[in-house]
Amino acid sequence: MIDAEIPHLRRYARALVREREAADDLVQDTLERAWRKRVQWRPTGRLRSWLFRMLYRLYLDRRPQLQRAHRNLIALDDVRPPAAADIDADASLHCREVLAAIDALPEKQRAILLLVALEQPSYREGARALGLRVGTFRSRLSRAREQLNERLVSAAEPTPTREDANG
């Protein structure tokens, strides 16, 4: 049963950590912790939410060292380069720009945005996966979206040139 959730855990960990080995380390620790605490799982909730909550907690615990490594990984990301099809003609959204904007968000906002984007959970499931109340989950998601949009807009604005500055 747990095995079926591993690909989803890996995907979320990869999005959070952005480096394959470090992400798999995080998943491995999550699985080992889950196995040790398996008697605590209640079948009333989704197993995936329970596992994601453990992964998220472990991620937050290791955030300082992961962030140090992560700062060096943005330009060398372990993701495929954006192809022409990845460019949204309507919103001018470029994959790498989006990722860079997400990277600039506070960690908890990053985590919630990535979770929603990757797993499309209901509010209740999402809140359970991150160990939050539903209201907190919703408001944090709203703030995260807002900040991400602001960053994308500011990134899309042309940098003022010297001629612009001189009028």
Next chain:
Amino acid sequence: MADTDARDREYPYEDAVSFYAGRLASSRERSTLAWVTAHPDAAARARRDAAIEQRIARQYEAVLDEPIPPRLLRYGHRRRARWPMRMGTAAAVAVAAGIGWWGGTQQMPSPERADGFVQRVAAAADGDGPDGTPVVSTAGAQTSPGGGNALPAPDLGAQGYDMVARRHVDDAGGGRDLGEFVYENDLGQRVRLFAQRREPVGEPSPRVSFEGGRPLARWQANGVDYALVGEMPADSLRSLARIAAAGRPAEPAPVQPVGRPLPSKQGPAWRVGDDPPLDSMPSATPGVTPRERMIPAADGGGGVQPQGQM
């Protein structure tokens, strides 16, 4: 319906995002469509947010199809050592080595030398008995030295060493039978453990001495003298001996095909053709045939014993 209306009023924006992402439940599409029509600015933002989500999802969707690394499927088993465990192991070895060094600086017990155990082990490790006679038993040898009184062997699996062979070394005048257990790790490195019964003298802690220019760790447990010999630094051998002295008995080793020589990293080569009549040898373990194991004979002959206790 009343609940749905309340939820729509509470979360209209997220429903709009879901609507543009194509994952909104059909039962809520109509109300959401009405909301985005009435709020074009918010609808544009929701459309953009949905596009961002789709970008992210597309970016990582390939991960779902990647083969799962085997290490992620071993969560129900003993955890593989990674750097925190390796650090812990290194610290434990360092502590053990320190304690062992302290122990090694103490006076060596004389009774072991007096009854010739160390000399017999050193000679057996060299391949010859104290008087130059071969040490390997042949047909008719007892698998349990002392007439069926089995010698327990420690489990070194946690240290990466599995028992790959054992044998009975013929008594060459010491008055007691000597058993030998051979362990090997994944790198093919071997250690040899010798055991002999004797009266307890209350010296369970391993001590290292140098016999014939190589380290030899010895201790006593439950009325059995043990000596560990291996091609490794004295500190490492001492640490391994301390773990062996504190450990539990070994599990029976896996069965090897008959006639398949174990790779020898030290000591003489195997000579399968010289095997004694295996089926005539008794087995100390019920259900385990004597053909399960062979070990290289120190003199080039083929000593053969079943795995497990001796």
